[in-house]
Amino acid sequence: MKRFTPGGVAPLPFFGSAVISLALILFASLAPEAASAWFTAANGWIVREMGWFYMLAVGGFVIFLLWLAFSPLGKVKLGPDESVPDYSYGTWIAMLFSAGMGIGIVFYGVAEPIMHFQAPPDADARTPAAARDAMSITFFHWGVHAWAIYAVMGLALAYFGFRRGDPLVIRSAFRPLLGDRINGPIGDMIDIFAVVGTLAGLSTSLGLGVAQLNATGTYLLGLPQSTGIQLVLIAIVTVLATITVATGLDNGIRRLSEFILILSFVLMGLILILGPTRFLLQSFVENIGLYIDSFVSRTFHIYAYEPGESAWVGSWTLFYWGWWMSWSPFVGLFIARISRGRTIRQFLLGVLFAPAGFTCIWFTIFGDLAIWLDLNTAQGAISTTVAENMPIALFTVFEYMPFSTALAWLAGLLVAIYFITASDAGALVIAMITSKGDEEPVLWLRVFWALICGGVAGCLLLAGGLDAVEMAAVIAAAPLSIVMVFMCFGIWKGLSDEVALTASAALPAAPLIGNESAVWRRRLGAIVSHPRRAQVDRFVDGTVIPALEAVQAELGKRGHAANVETTEEGVALRVNLGENISDFVYGIRPISQPIPAFALTDTARGEGGRNRYYRAEVFLAQGSRGYDIFGYDKEEIIADIVAHYDRYLHYVSLTG
Numbered sequence: 099m100k101r102f103t104p105g106g107v108a109p110l111p112f113f114g115s116a117v118i119s120l121a122l123i124l125f126a127s128l129a130p131e132a133a134s135a136w137f138t139a140a141n142g143w144i145v146r147e148m149g150w151f152y153m154l155a156v157g158g159f160v161i162f163l164l165w166l167a168f169s170p171l172g173k174v175k176l177g178p179d180e181s182v183p184d185y186s187y188g189t190w191i192a193m194l195f196s197a198g199m200g201i202g203i204v205f206y207g208v209a210e211p212i213m214h215f216q217a218p219p220d221a222d223a224r225t226p227a228a229a230r231d232a233m234s235i236t237f238f239h240w241g242v243h244a245w246a247i248y249a250v251m252g253l254a255l256a257y258f259g260f261r262r263g264d265p266l267v268i269r270s271a272f273r274p275l276l277g278d279r280i281n282g283p284i285g286d287m288i289d290i291f292a293v294v295g296t297l298a299g300l301s302t303s304l305g306l307g308v309a310q311l312n313a314t315g316t317y318l319l320g321l322p323q324s325t326g327i328q329l330v331l332i333a334i335v336t337v338l339a340t341i342t343v344a345t346g347l348d349n350g351i352r353r354l355s356e357f358i359l360i361l362s363f364v365l366m367g368l369i370l371i372l373g374p375t376r377f378l379l380q381s382f383v384e385n386i387g388l389y390i391d392s393f394v395s396r397t398f399h400i401y402a403y404e405p406g407e408s409a410w411v412g413s414w415t416l417f418y419w420g421w422w423m424s425w426s427p428f429v430g431l432f433i434a435r436i437s438r439g440r441t442i443r444q445f446l447l448g449v450l451f452a453p454a455g456f457t458c459i460w461f462t463i464f465g466d467l468a469i470w471l472d473l474n475t476a477q478g479a480i481s482t483t484v485a486e487n488m489p490i491a492l493f494t495v496f497e498y499m500p501f502s503t504a505l506a507w508l509a510g511l512l513v514a515i516y517f518i519t520a521s522d523a524g525a526l527v528i529a530m531i532t533s534k535g536d537e538e539p540v541l542w543l544r545v546f547w548a549l550i551c552g553g554v555a556g557c558l559l560l561a562g563g564l565d566a567v568e569m570a571a572v573i574a575a576a577p578l579s580i581v582m583v584f585m586c587f588g589i590w591k592g593l594s595d596e597v598a599l600t601a602s603a604a605l606p607a608a609p610l611i612g613n614e615s616a617v618w619r620r621r622l623g624a625i626v627s628h629p630r631r632a633q634v635d636r637f638v639d640g641t642v643i644p645a646l647e648a649v650q651a652e653l654g655k656r657g658h659a660a661n662v663e664t665t666e667e668g669v670a671l672r673v674n675l676g677e678n679i680s681d682f683v684y685g686i687r688p689i690s691q692p693i694p695a696f697a698l699t700d701t702a703r704g705e706g707g708r709n710r711y712y713r714a715e716v717f718l719a720q721g722s723r724g725y726d727i728f729g730y731d732k733e734e735i736i737a738d739i740v741a742h743y744d745r746y747l748h749y750v751s752l753t754g
Contacts, residue, residue, distance in 0.1 A: 107543065108267075110286040112532040115293035119550050122297075126557035141569035144420075144576055145412035150400055152419045155579050157397040159246040162586050163253070163446050171593050172443030176253075176434075177260040178715070178724035183439040184692060187448075192359040193436050195453045200358065200516035201307035203240065203460050204509065208491045210236050211465030212472065212484045219401075219410050224481075229469050230388055233381070236461050237389040238396045239418045241454045247422040247582070249449045251430025252437065254585045256445065257592065260438045262721025263667075263687060265535030268292040268427055268581070274591035275584060277680075289531050291577050292427035296531075297554050298574035299425025300524040304555035305568075307517040308332050313489035314510035318503075323487070329556050335514070336552030339521035340545050358515045362456075365508045366463050372500050373467050381466040385458065420572030423579050431527045435537060464495070471498050524551050595720045598749055628711035629728060634688045637714055637728055638669055642686050645735035646671040670717070671739065675750070682746045684739050685717040686727065718742060 126133045166172060175181060183190065214232035221227035254271035264270035269285035276284060308328045315321035315331075370378055401407035437445050468491070472480040475498050483494040492509060496502040525548035529539035532547075629637075646662045649671060653660040659674040670685030693711050713726035716738070723742075727735060 108286070108289070108532055108534045110283070111267075111289040111293065112543075114286065114290045115297075115528075115532060116546075116550070118290070118294050119297055119554060123550075123553050123557045126560055130560050137569040137573065140573045144572055145408075145416055148576060148579075149408070149411060149416050150402075152416055152423075152575070152579060153398060153400050155583055156243050156247060156419050159250050159582070159586070160243055160397065162590075163246050163249055163450065166253075166589075166593075167443050167446035167450075171597070172441060172446070174257075174442050174593065174596070175261065175724075176256040176440055176442065176445060177438045178713075178722065180724070181260070181439040181691070183437070185436055189356060190436060191448065191452045192355040194433055194449060195355070195359060195456055201303045201310070201513065201520055203457055204492065204513050204516060205306040205310045205489065206236075206240075207460055207464035208468040208480070208495050209484050209488045210239070211461065212468050212481055212491065215469050215472075216481050216485070219407055224473075229466075230384070232469065233385045233461070233465060234388040234392050235396070235414070236465060237385060237458055238392065239415065240457045240461065241389065242393075242450050243397065244418065244422045245450050245454050247419070247426050248429040248433065249446055250582050250585055250589075251426040252433040252449060253442065253445060254589050255431050255434035256437050257442070257589060258721070259434060259535065261596075261724075262592065263689065263715065263717050264721070266431065266434065266537060267531050267535040268431075270535070271585045271588045274588050274595060288581060291581060293528055293531055295424040295426075295574040295578045296428040296524060296528055297551065298570040299421060299423075300428055300520065300551055301555040302421050302568055302571040303425065303520050304332065304335075304517065304551065305559055307513060307520065308335070308555070308559070309489040310492070310513045311335070311510070311517060313487075313493065314506070314513055317490065317493040317506055318510060323489070325559055328559060332552050332556045332559075335517050335521060336549060339518050339525065339552070340548040354515055354519045358512060358519065361508065361512055361515070362460070365505070365512060366460060368501075368505065368508075369463050369467060369499070373463075374470055377470055378463055378466055382459065382462040385462055385466075389458070417568055417572055420575035421568070423575035423582065424571040426578065426582065427531070428524050428527045431530060432523050435527075435530070464492070468495050471495060521551055522548060592721070627729075628693050631688055631690075631712045634712040634714050634728060638686055638688070641730070641732055642714065642727075642735060643669055645732045645739070646684070648732070649736055649739050668717070673743070679750060680719055682743055683717070683719040684742055686714050687717055687722075689713045689715040689722075716742075718746070 185193065211232045214235050215228050216223055218228040218231040218235075221231045251268075255266055255268070258264045258270040258273065259266040262270075262273070264273060267285075267289055268291075269280040269288045272280050272285070272288065279285070280288075308331050311331050312321065312323050312328050315327070316323050321327055401411055433449060440448070468480050472478060476494075480491065480494050484491045493506055496505045496509070499505060525544055526539070528547040528551075529543040530536060533539040533543055643662065646669065650660045650662050653673060661672055663670050663672055668685055668687030670683050673682040675682060690710050690712055712728075714728040715726055716723045727738065730738070
């Protein structure tokens with residue numbers, strides 16, 4: 099049996115995306131004016147010609163995901179039926195949020211509400227109507243729609259990766275539509291789009307983060323605000339992110355995520371107590387009502403009948419939708435990686451509403467505080483600062499608060515950690531995409547992409563500052579928006595196939611063969627054991643392959659074309675059923691799983707700290723069936739194959 103060796107590199111996705119990334123770095127470094135002009139022209143074309151598609155696509159994502167969450171399909175687990183989540187709910191939410199938009203809410207927490215308050219699209223400036231519009235628009239940009247974009251990508255990856263057993267890469271979501279062609283050049287191109295889009299979206303966040311970090315240094319330490327300082331800060335944070343990403347998901351990113359969520363609540367709590375508490379609580383309640391009331395109308399409002407406002411849509415809503423879509427491979431793959439074992443309903447309700455609720459609280463506290471101070475204490479000074487120097491706006495608000503220096507240091511620490519977590523999580527995700535979906539990519543690959551992320555962000559700043567960085571995100575989203583629409587079809591097709599396959603049989607597991615007491619004792623021993631990879635490999639070579647070959651030989655005698663295949667993923671029996679009918683496939687793959695906490699006895703913990711084991715999991719053409727046959731004997735495996743073959747023929751009759 100050919101063994102799969104973790105840590106490999108997918109050649110075309112790696113070299114293709116690396117060449118494009120390095121070419122972008124060289125172009126932006128050597129010809130910054132030409133790069134800026136090209137970004138401006140491409141961004142303008144996309145806003146004019148594809149803006150309607152961006153709006154329609156994001157609205158469709160929200161409708162599709164809400165339907166899926168509350169349908170019977172919401173009960174399907176992202177993993178085998180007996181799997182449990184790898185992380186507690188609180189840790190999971192913290193990791194979602196820190197990877198999703200942590201830098202952005204700090205940068206825009208004061209700036210966006212104030213900018214809409216000063217120049218609202220549908221009200222008179224600096225009026226109560228403008229304040230209501232400002233918060234409604236801000237909630238719309240940072241709420242459910244943003245997380246729906248992430249959720250489409252994350253759900254596709256988690257479902258096909260953990261439920262269907264495909265590699266944890268973007269192309270896997272297209273198997274129901276493209277079949278095995280995803281393993282060729284088409285799949286490679288999809289992954290390259292994902293890597294380049296991730297780099298563009300991540301560069302946007304890093305560009306905003308370094309501007310905010312520079313402003314923090316200016317306010318607290320007197321550092322000048324300049325591109326040179328920002329490049330130095332990018333270099334420093336990139337080194338720190340490289341160190342963090344080298345420690346892995348659990349040791350580095352998880353702990354930082356939990357820390358920054360706690361720090362964020364501490365900062366918000368202090369602002370709420372020290373600021374106009376009653377006003378902030380009242381405004382939060384009203385903001386929720388305004389958001390719900392305008393949810394549908396803003397989803398599809400592109401100012402088709404008011405062409406003069408199209409520039410506003412392009413600068414705000416379309417920029418955000420492009421940013422979220424270009425960043426969706428990164429956030430989607432990251433949240434998929436941490437969501438194994440949750441049901442689709444738990445996943446969608448958590449991803450759509452928990453981080454969005456947190457951002458709404460954040461924008462109420464900082465945005466409404468800024469508006470209140472600007473009207474009552476600052477006499478317009480905050481609006482002036484936002485217009486002239488947006489990154490410093492947050493610290494201008496602190497100047498009108500007690501303990502302003504302490505608040506500024508807390509905010510600065512928050513920005514720095516958000517910056518690091520975004521960079522190292524992004525590098526980890528890109529490394530996964532370019533390493534055949536390996537959940538723990540080799541160290542050199544993670545380090546390489548951490549350095550590339552910092553390099554792209556720095557060079558885009560050289561090519562035109564934050565404007566160039568933001569335009570790159572909108573441009574990169576163009577091909578990804580089309581990919582994501584087809585992803586929704588892939589999810590629906592995959593789940594529909596699973597429903598039809600489940601309807602063809604009530605129980606997937608093989609019956610016990612024989613009546614000897616040794617049979618059930620052997621099977622029970624296999625169920626409670628937690629074998630190593632070598633044990634599963636010996637079982638496959640010594641028991642599974644002979645069983646597959648026996649069925650192959652019997653089918654051959656009866657005139658049916660069948661063959662046994664070994665691949666990097668495992669071993670499988672494939673039966674050709676003729677033209678226009680998909681082959682029947684019965685495969686076994688070694689799948690790594692965490693040992694359940696209740697099974698981690700002192701003996702298990704003593705085995706070198708081992709906390710994972712391997713399952714000999716059954717896979718059909720439609721994906722994993724979610725059960726382990728380790729410990730079956732040859733006759734039991736043959737019975738399981740025959741039962742699945744009979745059920746597959748029934749499934750073909752249902753779907754044909």
